[in-house]
Amino acid sequence: MAWVTSSAWRCSAPSPAIPGDGGPRPDRHQCNRDTRRSPGAAAMIIVVSGPGGVGKGTVVRRLIAGDPGLWLSRSWTTRAPRPGEASDAYEFVTRSRFEQRIEAGGFLEYAEFLGDLYGTPVPEDVDGSDLLLEIDVQGAAQVAERYPEALLVLLVTPSDEVQRQRLEARGDTPDQVARRMAKAAEEIAAATALGAHVVVNDDLDDAVAELAAVIDAARRSR
Numbered sequence: 587m588a589w590v591t592s593s594a595w596r597c598s599a600p601s602p603a604i605p606g607d608g609g610p611r612p613d614r615h616q617c618n619r620d621t622r623r624s625p626g627a628a629a630m631i632i633v634v635s636g637p638g639g640v641g642k643g644t645v646v647r648r649l650i651a652g653d654p655g656l657w658l659s660r661s662w663t664t665r666a667p668r669p670g671e672a673s674d675a676y677e678f679v680t681r682s683r684f685e686q687r688i689e690a691g692g693f694l695e696y697a698e699f700l701g702d703l704y705g706t707p708v709p710e711d712v713d714g715s716d717l718l719l720e721i722d723v724q725g726a727a728q729v730a731e732r733y734p735e736a737l738l739v740l741l742v743t744p745s746d747e748v749q750r751q752r753l754e755a756r757g758d759t760p761d762q763v764a765r766r767m768a769k770a771a772e773e774i775a776a777a778t779a780l781g782a783h784v785v786v787n788d789d790l791d792d793a794v795a796e797l798a799a800v801i802d803a804a805r806r807s808r
């Protein structure tokens with residue numbers, strides 16, 4: 587298992603294209619000092635991805651609560667908060683503020699997902715913990731490209747029907763449910779191609795335990 591060191595934490599590639607956004611952003615990656623140095627000396631990068639409704643947030647919250655060695659990144663998004671969503675679920679920002687941060691090289695990765703931008707700010711204070719990212723598969727692919735030994739995990743629901751029920755239960759509109767369901771098949775194929783570990787979130791306790799075991803195995807092998 588490789589570690590995120592100052593030398594590994596480099597920024598040699600142009601800003602990634604925003605998939606679905608008409609191609610590459612203007613070439614303004616300019617890799618500033620903040621993106622070159624280690625993000626507060628993070629140890630391992632762990633990426634948890636999965637289709638909408640799979641319960642990533644719940645699984646990740648449980649995992650973090652039981653593992654002080656994990657540091658969860660808080661993403662930026664241009665999406666509006668959902669009714670009842672915690673105000674700190676994301677850094678909710680305007681599109682222009684998000685784009686300013688892209689221009690400044692302030693994201694580790696970012697992607698457009700169903701019309702909104704989501705991104706991981708370059709972390710500053712990980713301080714020896716393992717950096718946990720809960721991001722979509724496009725973002726996972728960017729992380730894998732820059733840090734090939736990052737640990738990739740794909741959470742899936744036991745069936746499409748369960749996914750649909752979970753999306754409806756959290757208040758997605760019928761249109762949002764349809765779009766997220768259609769996107770899911772694409773995401774699962776892409777994550778599988780990246781070699782992600784697949785964890786089925788049927789029973790929450792089991793899913794958390796399995797994810798913890800995958801992380802534990804990765805830590806032991808480093």
Ligand code: 5GP
Pocket residue numbers: 635636637638642661662665695696697699704705706707720721722723724725726
């Ligand atoms: P939601 O709108 O349901 O909160 O998130 C939509 C998708 O964006 C989910 O797959 C979620 O994991 C992903 N996402 C959240 N934060 C980030 C991020 O920082 N970067 C990327 N690439 N995807 C993110």
